[in-house]
Amino acid sequence: MFMTLLAGWSSLLSRFSGQDDVVIGTPVANRPRSELESLIGFFVNTLALHIRPQGHLSVAALLEQVKAVMLAAHAHQDLPFEQVVEALQPPRSLGHSPIFQVMLALNNTPGGGELSLPELSLEPLQAPHTTAQFDLSLALVEADGGLIGSLEYASDLFERATIERIAGHLQVLLEGMVADDQQAVGELPLLSCEQRRQVLESFNDTVAAYPADTLLHQLFEEQAAQQPDALAVADETGSLTYGELNAR
Structure with missing residues (x-):
């Protein structure tokens, strides 16, 4: 044992x-x-x-x-x-x-x-x-x-x-x-x-309504304008905020 x-x-x-x-x-x-x-x-x-x-x-x-x-x-x-x-x-x-x-x-x-x-x-x-x-x-x-x-x-x-x-x-x-x-x-x-x-279903239950006539990049720019300092992406080498990612 x-x-x-x-x-x-x-x-x-x-x-x-x-x-x-x-x-x-x-x-x-x-x-x-x-x-x-x-x-x-x-x-x-x-x-x-x-x-x-x-x-x-x-x-x-x-x-x-x-x-x-x-x-x-x-x-x-x-x-x-x-x-x-x-x-x-x-x-x-x-x-x-x-x-x-x-x-x-x-x-x-x-x-x-x-x-x-x-x-x-x-x-x-x-x-x-x-x-x-x-x-x-x-x-x-x-x-x-x-x-x-x-x-x-x-x-x-x-x-x-x-x-x-x-x-x-x-x-x-x-x-x-x-x-x-x-x-x-x-x-x-x-x-x-x-x-x-819970991980696969509950945590990923992130359905949200969005305007059907708005393009994806426009939605991203709106998010960057609302929360420029919020974390957007991260990996073992570093991270980027919405503002930093949108500026690229």
Whole structure:
């Protein structure tokens, strides 16, 4: 399950960022030997996973890549993350963590990590968070045959509405991965059926009456005269207002 989630999360980040190289951090229990399982203590280490979710790859091919990355990373899980940072010497900044700025964590502990102790009643409580350690941190827990989780974010980089859309896009993308593992990851859907209908129909419902005896260039000149500073066209190289475009 984790590999599928990692493939989906990396693909979504690639689509949003426009980058084919994605590095995601994930915590690992770091208890490879059975004699460590019963010990009380903090053994957790952090792995930096380098994924290349290129758009032309099929879902199946991306999953194979993620599997290889995970196996290679777990083979060296004893290496402390701090030593990785020290060896790579990446540019450091107080504004973000080194190596990666996005985290993915899955808690698949049987029972969701719940404890049963004599004469004690336990319940999970939400602790308030005032700071985010990473730009984005997705934490998921297996519970009741499904997944529940939270998406922590840096509020100076993202608005809540954006994060809610990201969560929705991830769900739709994962559903697309499960439906067809031969589909190219760059073509996986991000919008639900209702959202697609809204974009294609509601947002494009721009029918307006105009004089039948007026030519198109005359209508444009009228618009330029009424709103010369309004945006007319834009692409990755720049933009033009109605006034600027009409002057050409």
